[in-house]
Amino acid sequence: MGEMKKVALLIETSTSYGRALVKGILQYANFATSWIFYNEPRGLWDTLPELSKQNVDGIIMRDTPKNMLLLKLGIPTIVSIRYKRSIKNVPSILSDSNEIGIMAAKYLQDKGFNHFAFSGFDNMPWSKEREKAFVDTVSPTGDIAVYRNKQKLSDYKELLYLANWLTSLPKPTGLVACNDVRGANVIEACKLAGIKIPQEISILGVNNDDMICEMTHPSLSSISLNIKKGGYEAAKMLDRLMKGELGQKKDIIIKPRNVVSRMSTSIMATTDPDIANALHYIAQNNKKHIQVNDVAINVGINRRSLERRFKQVMNRSIYDEIKRVRIDTIAKMLAATDIQISEIAYKMGFNDTHHISRYFKSVKGVSPLNYRKEHQI
Numbered sequence: 001m002g003e004m005k006k007v008a009l010l011i012e013t014s015t016s017y018g019r020a021l022v023k024g025i026l027q028y029a030n031f032a033t034s035w036i037f038y039n040e041p042r043g044l045w046d047t048l049p050e051l052s053k054q055n056v057d058g059i060i061m062r063d064t065p066k067n068m069l070l071l072k073l074g075i076p077t078i079v080s081i082r083y084k085r086s087i088k089n090v091p092s093i094l095s096d097s098n099e100i101g102i103m104a105a106k107y108l109q110d111k112g113f114n115h116f117a118f119s120g121f122d123n124m125p126w127s128k129e130r131e132k133a134f135v136d137t138v139s140p141t142g143d144i145a146v147y148r149n150k151q152k153l154s155d156y157k158e159l160l161y162l163a164n165w166l167t168s169l170p171k172p173t174g175l176v177a178c179n180d181v182r183g184a185n186v187i188e189a190c191k192l193a194g195i196k197i198p199q200e201i202s203i204l205g206v207n208n209d210d211m212i213c214e215m216t217h218p219s220l221s222s223i224s225l226n227i228k229k230g231g232y233e234a235a236k237m238l239d240r241l242m243k244g245e246l247g248q249k250k251d252i253i254i255k256p257r258n259v260v261s262r263m264s265t266s267i268m269a270t271t272d273p274d275i276a277n278a279l280h281y282i283a284q285n286n287k288k289h290i291q292v293n294d295v296a297i298n299v300g301i302n303r304r305s306l307e308r309r310f311k312q313v314m315n316r317s318i319y320d321e322i323k324r325v326r327i328d329t330i331a332k333m334l335a336a337t338d339i340q341i342s343e344i345a346y347k348m349g350f351n352d353t354h355h356i357s358r359y360f361k362s363v364k365g366v367s368p369l370n371y372r373k374e375h376q377i
Helices: 016-032 065-073 097-110 125-138 155-168 180-193 210-215 227-242 273-284 292-299 303-314 318-336 341-347 353-364 368-375
Strands: 005-010 035-039 058-062 077-080 092-095 115-120 143-148 173-177 201-206 221-225 252-254 256-260
Touching: 005 016, 016 210, 016 227, 058 065, 058 227, 065 077, 077 227, 092 097, 092 227, 097 125, 097 173, 097 201, 097 221, 097 256, 115 125, 115 180, 125 143, 143 155, 155 180, 173 180, 180 201, 180 210, 227 252, 256 318, 273 292, 273 303, 273 318, 292 303, 292 318, 303 318, 318 341, 318 353, 318 368, 341 353, 341 368, 353 368
Parallel strands: 005 035, 005 058, 058 077, 077 092, 092 252, 115 143, 115 173, 173 201, 201 221
Antiparallel strands: 221 256
């Protein structure tokens, strides 16, 4: 295990993000090191004023203004970014906001939306980055409206502004909130404005904070991030920094894993009942090798007619939709479970791992094994 090191954790554990980060840090530390932790659950330096080069070997911390003063000590430090884009010459933990915005856009596009909206924070760089990626992705296929929070307003006045903006949107609209806290705000503003969720506005958050997502009504769909892996990689990097093995700054990038669908997006944005029935049938049979004929028979109309209308409404073929839904199902099983790939192949109706690997790689560009390595810890 080597020399025992003293590490200060200034990570807020009242949020699911902070707790997942700490879990990843501990997973690495318990496996590969002999560290003693000084833990401040609010993530604030104020209660640990004795921090110095003499009694602390490394720090993983939030980027609060007071915490940032600790950088002057010259102690190996990794910073979890919230208020900045990055910190020069200091390894930072950052979310891949560009990929998050793109994943959110594709999720709502796959649901058939032509009207899109984004609600975020004006003073958070990561929110603006998610907004830009989302807007850039959906702009070619539909119209987009953006709302950023009003500064220096009371919570209730802010909710009124948000409710008025939501009322002005065309219906139905697919809306992305920059995180789950903002998503919960949007849901409450919709209630205030009498807007139906998800029939008029479907809402998608980011972070998949279970407490927030399940506490809202309707429950909030959200993008799950591989935060625990970020914590693991941060601890691994800090270990190398404290050993003097890493001289060049290298940021830890937290990737999005998948969308966890809940009631706030439990509808397809189409007024064509036959297309809606087709989409529902495909989703319900995501683990079966269904064919286009099966979909047409279930809907009860001519295959050629259904294929033509489906292409017009969804901008993709029925076969492409079947494949997309099955690939997404496989991806979720790879990222969120420890089920062996051979067992996933069996559950999905493939003869062996070779067939599922070829099928999966044709869309994702990587094998199921490599996808799991990247998205699971």
